[in-house]
Amino acid sequence: MNQTHAFMAVVEREARLAWAGGGGAALPAGFFIGIATLVAFGLGAALDLAPKVAPAILWAGLSLSVLLSLDRLFEADLESGAIEIFHLSPLPMDLMITAKITGLSLGIGLPLAMAGAAAGLLLGTPAETLSWIAIELLLGAIALTSLGAIAAALAAGLRRSGLLVALLTLPLFAPVTIFGAAASGAAHLGFAAPGASLLLAITILAAIFAPKAAGAALRLALE
């Protein structure tokens, strides 16, 4: 079995797992829309601010929704021993993690981006900018999943790992949220904001380098 074959197998497995059992990716997507709804309720009398703060709500919501799906990235596979099997396969650890991130981005990131567009509509974002915002949210989901993989790998196999992942991802998610919200905030002005190119840059960097750090951390968990 060659590497490409193994890579695609892991991507497919991860994407299928995201959709398997009890609603699949509808859960994080529903959670995302739920956050936007709660913030809208919280705004109350100041609801006319909603279109203005929509980028902030969408990007905070995306971070939380990705965070929620991170604990299944390595934890279940570590318990079932699947990670050891991957470790024995011809696929190097870093590429295996890239494959898992790709699968999760397809299985959960894509539905989250669409849910984000729907939530944007609820918050009064101009409809013509929603396609751009969905693309930006998809880029953001890839970057957040890659960076989150580092935290998930560091916390893998620990008790109360969920809380640790939340604390570790907080600083890692900060730049993505800043550049992403800046890009989405400028989308309705009809030009590509500097935030959009920075978001693209950070997504590419995270997708290349984060699997290496996550791989080092995961090897540690396997010892």
Added chain:
Amino acid sequence: MNDTAILHRYANPKAFSDLAASITPIAGIIALALFAIGLPWSLIIAPADYQQGDSARIMFVHVPAAWMSMFVYSCLAGCAIATLVWRHLLAEAALRAAAPLGAAFTAVALITGSLWGKPMWGAFWVWDARLTSVLVLFFIYLGIMAIFSALEESGKAGRAAAILTLVGAVNIPIVKFSVDWWSTLHQGSSVFRADGPKMAPEFLYPLLIMALAYMAVFFWMWLIRIRTEILVRRAASLEAAR
């Protein structure tokens, strides 16, 4: 004896502990002496700023703390590399010992900065790039400490924390250059500049004394904490052997 032989000799925890035992009190005395000079000089003797009045004196406590928050992180990154490459117990103990100190310096920088910000900027906090990146630095310190407290097995905890330290090191140049890359409310550097310090000597000298005092306090505390860490491990291994 060549240089690496000296390094190898003090890489032994016992030899390091003995050396640290003799350096620690000296570092403590130097730190207290520098504070005895620096604090009265900066808080009483130095002239009040002609625009900001006495509020500017916070600078003497704030700026060295901010410098230390980055210096300690650089020490952490050095320890992290030594931990990952040589799997050295001493490097790991040093990493563990330095993280709370760095977090404390960062907290002091953030708190004194916001106390100064209220009268000067009219707000305790603004979301400019410098303040935000230092806040992120604080969270990274907390994350490193959380990993140490979550993992019981010390060798594993050290390497996991080392990985996070190196990932978080990306933030250090962002903290340093944030005032140049973005238009921040926080002012740019007036001491470390290519064209020399741009600060009047009556402010510069007490500031440098305070910076040395902070540095001495850090090494004092760090050595105490590393020795404690070595003792804790020895106690644990004796306990396990019993």
